[in-house]
Amino acid sequence: xxxxxxxxxxxxxxxxxxxxxxxxxxxxxxxxxxxxxxxxxxxxxxxxxxxxxxxxxxxxxxxxxxxxxxxxxxxxxxxxxxxxxxxxxxxxxxxxxxxxxxxxxxxxxxxxxxxxxxxxxxxxxxxxxxxxxxxxxxxxxxxxxxxxxxxxxxxxxxxxxxxxxxxxxxxxxxxxxx
Numbered sequence: 284x285x286x287x288x289x290x291x292x293x294x295x296x297x298x299x300x301x302x303x304x305x306x307x308x309x310x311x312x313x314x315x316x317x318x319x320x321x322x323x324x325x326x327x328x329x330x331x332x333x334x335x336x337x338x339x340x341x342x343x344x345x346x347x348x349x350x351x352x353x354x355x356x357x358x359x360x361x362x363x364x365x366x367x368x369x370x371x372x373x374x375x376x377x378x379x380x381x382x383x384x385x386x387x388x389x390x391x392x393x394x395x396x397x398x399x400x401x402x403x404x405x406x407x408x409x410x411x412x413x414x415x416x417x418x419x420x421x422x423x424x425x426x427x428x429x430x431x432x433x434x435x436x437x438x439x440x441x442x443x444x445x446x447x448x449x450x451x452x453x454x455x456x457x458x459x460x461x
Contacts, residue, residue, distance in 0.1 A: 290359035293390035294322065294453055295352040296398075297368070300330055300337065300345050300385035306375070307348070310384055313371060318352040322452065325349035325445035333436040337385065349442060351391050351449045362410035364388045365399035389419070393454050396420045396427065396437070396446060406432050422450060 295318045301307045315321065330337055330345040337345055368386040376383045389398035398419045400407060407415035419437055420427040427446050429438045436442060 290357045291392070292355035292357050293392040295356050295364070296389045296391045296396065297350050298347060298387040299350065300341065300347045302341060302344055302346070302383065306384055310371070310375065310386065311350070314350070318356070319354040320352070322351045322353040323445070323449045326441050328436065328439070328441070330436070333434070333439070340382065341385070347436065349445060356390070358390065361390065362399050362414045362416060363412055365401065365414045366412050369401065391446065391449060391453065393450055394422050404432070406430075420446070
């Protein structure tokens with residue numbers, strides 16, 4: 284029998300979809316107030332280069348960028364961050380129920396990238412408060428590997444390179460803290 288251990292810590296991750304740079308700047312300030320400083324930011328890219336899923340809601344100029352935060356967070360109840368980001372999305376456009384941003388939170392650790400969702404599916408595990416978790420990509424043999432449900436933009440080489448580089452930083456940071 285294995286012994287029960289305290290919750291592990293991992294680096295908060297968010298993917299932010301936005302139409303205007305000022306929207307991104309504003310939301311990053313809010314996210315940094317919650318998580319602390321950003322460790323690294325991925326490339327900005329057009330969502331429509333990978334999917335038209337969001338065009339009806341956000342238009343065809345939607346952009347996206349990944350962020351990983353410097354300070355690891357305890358994963359004990361961390362899934363509740365999805366409840367907070369859902370509320371935050373609605374708060375960015377007061378007086379309406381229409382989103383102007385989409386924030387996909389999760390965490391990055393050396394072995395995987397995990398995302399939270401409010402949608403159930405066969406590969407997602409229920410966490411609580413209506414939130415599910417999925418391993419979006421695993422790190423195997425020096426790279427992040429595609430799983431059957433991995434979105435194309437996450438597996439895009441530029442984003443995988445970003446995640447590999449951040450993973451290297453995280454591994455070095457954890458070695459220095461031993």
